[in-house]
Amino acid sequence: MDGSKIQVRSETQDRDLDAPDIARGGLAPWQARMVEAHIDGNLDRNITVEELAGLVRLSISHFGRAFKQSFGVAPHAYITGERMALARDLMLTTSEPLSQIALTVGLADQSHLSRLFRQHVGQSPLAWRRARWTPTQAGIALQ
Numbered sequence: 445m446d447g448s449k450i451q452v453r454s455e456t457q458d459r460d461l462d463a464p465d466i467a468r469g470g471l472a473p474w475q476a477r478m479v480e481a482h483i484d485g486n487l488d489r490n491i492t493v494e495e496l497a498g499l500v501r502l503s504i505s506h507f508g509r510a511f512k513q514s515f516g517v518a519p520h521a522y523i524t525g526e527r528m529a530l531a532r533d534l535m536l537t538t539s540e541p542l543s544q545i546a547l548t549v550g551l552a553d554q555s556h557l558s559r560l561f562r563q564h565v566g567q568s569p570l571a572w573r574r575a576r577w578t579p580t581q582a583g584i585a586l587q
Contacts, residue, residue: 470514475500479511487527488550493519528564531557535573542569 471479479496496519497507511519527549534545546557561569 468513469510471500471510475502475510476514483523483526486550487523487530488548490550491523524560525564527551528561531561531569532565532572535569536576542573545569 470476478500482496482499483491493508494504496511497504500507502510508519511522515522517525531545531549534540534548535542538545540548541554542557543554546552546554549557551557551560558568561567561572565572567575
């Protein structure tokens with residue numbers, strides 16, 4: 445075998461070892477960032493998988509698989525988790541009633557928030573909020 449062929453092959457193998465560890469079949473880093481930013485900026489309204497797939501120019505089925513590979517959960521579950529995280533933050537930092545928080549995080553009503561919150565956290569939003577209320581939050585009326 446020719447020595448130059450061995451050298452080229454060795455350099456190619458070294459380059460592959462130095463490549464960043466990107467999950468095969470997942471979203472490209474720019475796609476993941478774009479989707480995350482879009483979700484974070486639009487939690488107050490309905491976000492569809494079709495919309496997200498179109499954003500990064502993928503078919504709906506390919507996007508769903510790639511999203512799950514990148515984020516570990518399906519798009520809908522990720523969006524719901526982000527909504528619950530925002531709801532928790534709002535419950536701790538504002539005096540907004542739960543009905544308003546539900547609308548702010550893109551849910552239909554307080555009942556919808558309560559049902560999802562109980563599934564994700566294991567207790568009602570009001571019980572969760574009351575358990576974390578501190579005297580320094582005396583200006584926040586719990587609802």
